[in-house]
Amino acid sequence: MKLSQGNRLLFIGDSVTDVGRERPVAQGTLFNRLGRGYPHIVSGMVNALHPELGINVINTGVSGDTARRLAARWQTDVIDLHPDWLSVMIGINDVWRQFDSPCEPEQHVLLDEYESTLDxxxxxxxxxxxxGLVIMAPFYIETxxxxxxRAEIARYQAACRRLAEKHHAIFVDTQAAFDRILQSRHSSFISWDRVHPNDxxxxxxxxxFLRxxxxxFEA
Structure with missing residues (x-):
């Protein structure tokens, strides 16, 4: 496993990362401070199977974030927290606003801005x-x-792959993880709106992420 003794693992992103996490900074294992999403599950798995490592998981996800909004809070919500490992998943809102708010272009973060901002x-x-850095690609739960x-999200996923290669980061293909489930289940089995996952x-x-x-998993 890439995590080592005493590491601080920080997750940042949008509502998919947020999921009711504690403010201003969610960390630790007490009272489900990390929210109800995947950072909470990662913390539980890592600290249950490797309690000797003392991994401190931190969640600074904010619902509604785009890459532009992420950049505006990067200093306080990433740099100032001094993580050893940083996991970033952003992009769903960058794309979604282009479809659900087509008459509000000021909300749209197009591909060039998205990629250059993250870069x-x-x-x-x-x-x-x-x-190190972990880049979790945005996804859309649609076959x-x-x-x-789905086609537009694929362009942002490709940008994440390019960034992972450039920055020698670990790339997590979240779309592939969902597509595997969608081979036997409808999207509503995972999400009511094809964006916000259930448990x-x-x-x-x-x-x-853990793979x-x-x-x-056998420890």
Missing amino acids: ELFTRTCPLLSG NLQDRM VGHTALAMA AMEFD
């Missing part, structure tokens, strides 16, 4: 990480590849 943040932050939002979806995200981190 700048990662360039600034990676040298500060003693562990129809011709669906306009099954968050477990899939947590497992995808990418070479977590030993």
Whole structure:
């Protein structure tokens, strides 16, 4: 496993990461401070199977965030918290606002801005990480590849792959994790709106993250 003794693992993102986490900074295992999503599940798995490591999981997800809004709070919600490992999942709202708010272009974060914003943040932050960077791609829980939002999300996923290669980061293909479930279940089995996962979806995200981190599920 890539995590080591005493590591601080910080998750940042939008509502999929937030999921009711404590403010201003959610960390630790007491009273479900991390919310009800995949950071909570990751913390539970890591600290149940490897309690000797003392991994401190931190959640600074904020519902509604785009890459632009993420950048505005990066100093306080990432840099100032001194993580060893940083996991970033952002992009759903960057795409979604283009479809649910088409008449409000000021809310849209198009692909070029999305990629350049994250590139700048990662360039600034990676040298500060003693562990490393994890890039979890945005997703859309939809099997129809011709669906306009699914097709647009794919372009942002490709940007995440490019950024992972450039910054020598670990890439987590969240779409593949959901597509596997969608081979036998309808999207409503995972999410009511194809964006916000239920407990099954968050477990899939947590497992995808842990596999990418070479977590030993048999420990």
